[in-house]
Amino acid sequence: MAGSIARTISKSIFAKPRPEGVGATVRRAIGGGHSYLDPFLMCDDFTVAPPAGFPDHPHRGFETVTYLLEGAIAHEDFAGNKGIIGPGDLQWMTAGKGIVHAEMPASPTPSRGIQLWLNLPADQKMIEPSYQDLKDKDIPRAQPEEGVDIKVIAGESHGVKSPVFTRTPSMMIDFSLLKGKKVRQEIPKEYRGFIYVIKGSGYFGETEHKGETAHVLFLDDNEGDHLNVEAREDDLRFVLFAGKPLNERIVQHGPFVMNADEQIFQAINDYNYCKNGFERAKNWRSSIADGVIRT
Template sequence: MRETKDTKDIITMSERQVVKKIYANFENDGGAGNVIRQGITKTNHELLDPFVSLAELSFSPPGGFRDHPHRGFESVTYMLQGGLIHQDCNGHRGTIQEGDVQWTTAGRGLIHSEMPQEEANSLIQLWINLPSSQKMIWPKNREIPNSYIRRAWDNGVEVKIIAGESMGVKSPCYTETPIMFLDVTVDPSAQTNQTIPESWTAFAYVLEGDEGVFSSSDSSTVEAHNVVVFGRGDQVSVENTSSSRPLRFLLIAGEPIGEPVFQHGPFVMNSQADIDMTIDDYRNAKNGFEMAKSWRSQ
C-alpha cells in the first residue's frame, strides 16, 4: 500500500515454518581423538542450497586434521572451545581461539592442516558452495577475532553477527556467496524475530538448550544438536520456553545458487567430470595444487 496523506505503508511479514528437523548424528571419528556430528550431508544439498556441510567437531591431541586439499567452496570455522592451529600451502599460518572465526575460500585449490591447540577443543564448520563462475578463483584466508565480531542486544536476546545483519547491526565481513551467520542466545522465557530475505535458504542449529520453539504455529521444542530447516518466508520467530536455561543456536541463511552439486570428499564441483579433473589436478600438482607434492605443514 502506498503512503498517502491518510495512510501509511503496511508491511506484512510472512513467518517461516519448520519443514524438517535433522539430528546431527555421530559419524566416523575422522582419526584418533576426533568426534564429529554431521548436521548437513549430501542428502540435504538440494534442500539447503547453497550450504554443503555443517559439522560440529570435538578433538584433542593427537587428533586433528592433517594436510588435506579443498576446492570449489568456502568454509567458516567457528571456535566454541579451545583453539585451532591452521597452516596452508600459501604460507598462511595462525591460531583461532574460543569465539574467533576463520573464513577460508578454497577456490581453485588449497592444501591445509587444522590441529588442536588445547587438550579440549570444539568448533562448528560450515561449508558454503561457490557458483561455477567462482569455483576457480584464487584461495584466501581471513581470521576474525572474537573482539572484532559485532553484537546486538534486545529484551533478553544477544546476537553475535558473524555475517549479515541483525537488529540494525551489520557485519563488515564480505562473503563470496551472500549469507547470514548469527550466533543467538535467548534468555529463559524470552523470544526473538529475525528478518531474512524471502528467497534465501534458512536453517538453525541448536547448540545449547532443549526448550526452543522455532515457529509461533508449532509448540514442539527442539533439542541441542538438531538442524531446523525453515520453509519460505521473510521472518523466523524463536521462543525459549524454558524458565531456567538459556537457548543458544546458530541462525544461518544464504542465497541459493541453483546449480548441480557434486561432492567428493573435500572437493565440491558441478559435475562428475569436474570432480575427475580436480582429482587429476591434485595428483599431478597442477591448476591450483602446485604445492601438493612438496608442501608439508610444520
C-alpha cells in the same frame, strides 16, 4: 508488520555423534551423500583433542567456515598461512581453485567448534584462495533487549552488519537468549536455511516447533521474511544459517565440489600432479600434521 509472513519449521532431526578425520567426533547437521541444502554443503559440530585432528588435506570449489566454541585450533596451509583461533574466533576460508591445509587442536583440553561448507557459484570456483579471519572481539554484536545477545558472524541482525564478505549471499548468526526471552530475525524471502541448537531448548517459527540441544531445524520454503524464536523453558543458544540458493548442479568428490563430472576428474588430476592451483602441494607437509603445535 503489515504483510509480513513468518517462517515455519518444515522438519527437525537429532544430529548424532560420529567419528570423523583422525580421532575427531562430529555431529553432522547437514551434508554427506546428497543431503545438501543449497547453497550449504555440510555443517558439523566437531569435538577434537590431541593427538586427533584434521591433517593435511585439499579443497577446491567452495568455502570452509570454522567458528570455534571452546579450546584452540591451529591451521596451516601450503601458501605459508598459519595461526591459531580460540573461543569465539572465526576463520572464513575460500578454497577457490585449490588449497591444501591442516587443522589440528592446539589445546590440551577438547576443542569444539562448528564448521560449515558453503558452495561457491560456478564463475568463482576457480578464484584464488583467500581468508577472512575475525577474532571474537571483532565480531559485531546486537542486543535488541537485555537477555538477548546476538553475534553477527555473516549477514545482518537488528541493524548490525558483519564485515565478512559473502561471495554466496548468506547469513550465519549466533543467538543467546535467557529463559523467557524472545527474538525476531529478518530473513530474505529467497533464502533457504536451517538452525542448529548448541545448548538448551526453544520454540521456533510460526508453529512454535520445539528444538533442543544438538537438534537441526529446517526452515520451510514459504517465502516468509522473518523467524520468531522463544526461550520458554531454558536458556537457549543456537546458530541460524540461511543463504540464497545457487540453483546450480553440485558434483562432489570428497573435498572437491564442482558443477560437472569432468571438473571433478580435473580436480583430482590437478591435485595428484600438483598443477592448476595445487603447484605448492608438491613436497609440502605442514608442520602441525604430527599434532605437535609450535606457536
